[in-house]
Amino acid sequence: MAVKGTGILVVEDDVKIRKLIVLYLEKEGYEVYEASDGEEALVAFRKYDPCLVILDLMLPKVSGEEVCKSIRADWKEEIPIIMLTAKVEEQSRIEGLKSGADDYVTKPFSPGELVARVESILRRTNQRCSKITYRGLTIKVLRGEVHYQGESISLTQHEFRLLYFLMMHPNQILTREQIIDELYPHNEKIVTERTIDVHIGKLREKLKWDGDSELIETIRGMGYRFVAYQK
Known part of the structure; x- marks a missing residue:
């Protein structure tokens, strides 16, 4: 079962492959970010702080190996990285693992198998990734931080606890009485x-949502619901 609210960065210069991976991951309930080259990957990683990275080895501008090394050098040892490559030589796989990758998938691959590997790694590491992400909104529980579209949001203690409570129950109606008991x-x-x-x-x-449907929805006569994803 997918870990809802988990952010994943997919770095792949082949649009068809990237979109296919994104489709399969989003179908399982993951929050997915995209990058098409190494430079975009580093910008997106720092902006979204994902819980896992799927990284193509051969990328324009900055190679996958260099991206991997940069992530590891940026005090992010706990972030798992799955390396994708068309190279099948043993030495290439060894170099990828030495650069900091946790797993190695050779093209062509089954999207279903890739998702299964993602789920396996997250089951082992998700406790170290104590954050919840939906629709560009991330709450970092242990650090007491909230980021929206890559920007830091300052909340009061009650606002933080309220947002956490809502995001812990995505798409569920919470009554005002339940929220009072929690806060x-x-x-x-x-x-x-x-x-x-x-x-x-x-x-x-403070969240200033400009999308088609608001993040926190009022359910008349009942309470509120955090709209994590459209059903």
Whole structure:
């Protein structure tokens, strides 16, 4: 089963191959970012901070090996990297692994098998990737950070806990009562449903969503829902 809310960067200069990989990953519920060359890959990696990278070995501008080494040198040892290549020689595979790759897939390959390898690696490493990502919005639980479209967002403690609670229950309706219990577990003071509405309003203002459907949806007479993906 796919780890929902997990961001993956796919770096591949062949458009057809890249789009096929993206299609299979998104079908399994992953948040996928794309890059077509080594320079784009490094920019996208720093912007989106993914939990896993699928990286073609032979890339324009900056090679896959150099991208891999740069990621490893950038204090990101915990980020798993799957290397893709058309080269079948043993020495090429060894060089890829030495550059920091965790796995090696030779072209042509089965997209289903690649997804299976992704899932296998994430089962082993996902606890070290303590972040949730949907639609360009990432919350880093241990660091207490929120990033939206690569930009840092400053939230209050209650706003952070509210967003985390919503993102932990993607596409689920949460009542105001449930949110009150989560944000104010000991109920030290009287908290009204209006307080939750105010928190939601401020959170929406800071996220400034401009897409077709808002990130936090109001369900009239029931509560709120974080719209992680369209069903």
